[in-house]
Amino acid sequence: MSGRAKIYLLAIVVAAAGVTWALMRIFLPKPSAAPAATVTAPAPTETAHITATLYYGSSDGRALVPVRRDVPAATSVVDQGRQILGVQFQDAPQPYVQVIPKGTKLRAFYVTERGEAFVDLSGDVVSAHPGGSLTELLTIYAIVNAVTTNLPAVQRVQLLVEGKEVDTIAGHVDVRRPLEGDATLVREGRAGGTK
């Protein structure tokens, strides 16, 4: 091969390589571009929920029944506790009965470093209570169980009424000290779900 021919061949190879590189640039994806582009934006907080176990009276009013319900998710234990009790205080789903007197409001909720939650209730919990030892137990432990079951950071619950410690809610059950959850009042086998 003459020297001129070698130059032509080299030029053709270089041109082919250039065309191939150009085609690859056009048709193959860029390797480092994907991650940032595909990050899903976080869902708005008002639509995020957790499923919490809440407690209502059985239809015969003799026991607590655990019911799984959607509760708005929160970013802290305290806020989550408020959300849980907010739903717990709403009307009971059928066929259960609400054991927390109508009109009872959550005045405050906070958690100590010792794992004790303070639940401050409005005076309606006393004034609107129907009375009776068993019903009083159900009222108290619907709240205590709802908090201790769903918030692992909380071991005991201190109930307050209008910001103060009280002896009882309806004259029978001692609520002067923080209470642990009580499974003996819960009727087994009815962990029904509802939204």
Added chain:
Amino acid sequence: MMARKRGAFVALLCLVLGAPPQAQDTPAPTPLTLVSKDGRRTVPTVTSNGRELIALDDIASLFQVTVREDSLAGGFTITYRGKTIIASADQPMASVDGRIVTLPSPITRSGRRWLVPVEFLPRALGPIYDQRIDLRRAARLLLVGDMRVPRVSARVDAPGPPTRAAVVISPATPVAIVTEPTRLVLRVEADAIEPIFPVSATGLIDSVRVGDQPNVVVVALNRQAGTARTAIATADNATRVAIEIPMAEARPAVPDSRIPTTGPPLPTTESSRLPGIEPRQALQTLAIDPGHGGDEIGVRAAGGLEEKQLTLDIARRLRGLVERGLGVRVILTRDDDRMVGIDERAAAANNGKADLLLSLHANGALSGSSSGAEVFYDRLDREGEAVRAAAAAAVALPVIAGGTRNIDIVPWEMAQARHVEASAMLASVVEQELRQRVPMGQRPIQQGPMRLLSAANMPAVLVEMAYLTNGAQEKAAGGDQFKNAVAQALYSAIVRFRGYLEETSAP
């Protein structure tokens, strides 16, 4: 020579270390009898330091539960149908399906055997077992399942002749009577009976005892007795067999003028006391707490009946019965319609040195269908358990004359900690007596952190007598029949519990 000495030393060491500790357990004088639909079985028990214990391996074979020993933790686990009991050596409690249950004495190990208090059966095994377990210690009966075991009491009303006696079966149960020359045989239609006798030889009666069958009562007559006459009547949910036994001879009987032929109308349960033996006064003062009062109405029924009225009414009726029948001092925490604080009520009972406290209430529910009486006793939290454990260790204080005196220091609000076992027993007795006279709730005995009971320094229970939110119960509760029935039931429970107090406080 050295080898022999070494051998002897090793043998001695083995003897000292290997021998099981000298067992102080002695067989109970009378074994328990397990009564179930499958029949009757004898259940051996032992007594140790005054407590009756049962071996865990006996429980395993009787109830078909799985026992697994945890030698690392020094305890054991009982499993039954997915539920567990966890217990540790030397602890007077057990975790029953996640709930702490107290026992009257610690769980112990004797050699290779685990021993638990007999109360372990109803308190720990009962909640996870699929049949009811009822321990009736006085009658030496362990009932498994829904057994018909009525109480049968016998008393002699007049020694005569003619000798007049009565056998009372409660709750009311059919009975067949066979009259023989030397005895009366009463066959009760039940699985067994819980006897409240014997009656010592009186008049023409030699004895009253259980027959060769567990549901048979035999009234043995002496040689002078003629043919007995009997009459059966049923009232107040009890069957009463009246017995009259004349002399055998035709000649007219000469009554002993020193003994009245008709005794005073004592309540039936009183007459089970052996004649001539005055019981030790273990029950001197009774405290009755009529719940609520004043502005604190309690439950107000749709028809207008108020809890505070009902509790005071029945408290007064009970006071009358107790004062007349037992001669016991009675403290009412309120005797009029006024509001009394819970600590004031506890103080009245504690400062009055009451031996027993009954707090009377009427129930309310969110559902109108709830009905029946319920009995509550106190449940200790962790702090209370600690107080109970420390209660045995009294503080020794120096006294003026020299020496020391043991003083129990128990926080006021923890006063009940030392009495929970007795309160559980009281709750059981009250429930049994109420059951014979008034409707009971689905869970007739319950435990909870009850405010008044926790401060009571004596055995104490809270009785919810009826649901005033139930129309039928409200109507019944307002009537004399219901009020008297409750008062009579509580009176009978007090009499029975007095026997328990005398038994446990005996030196």
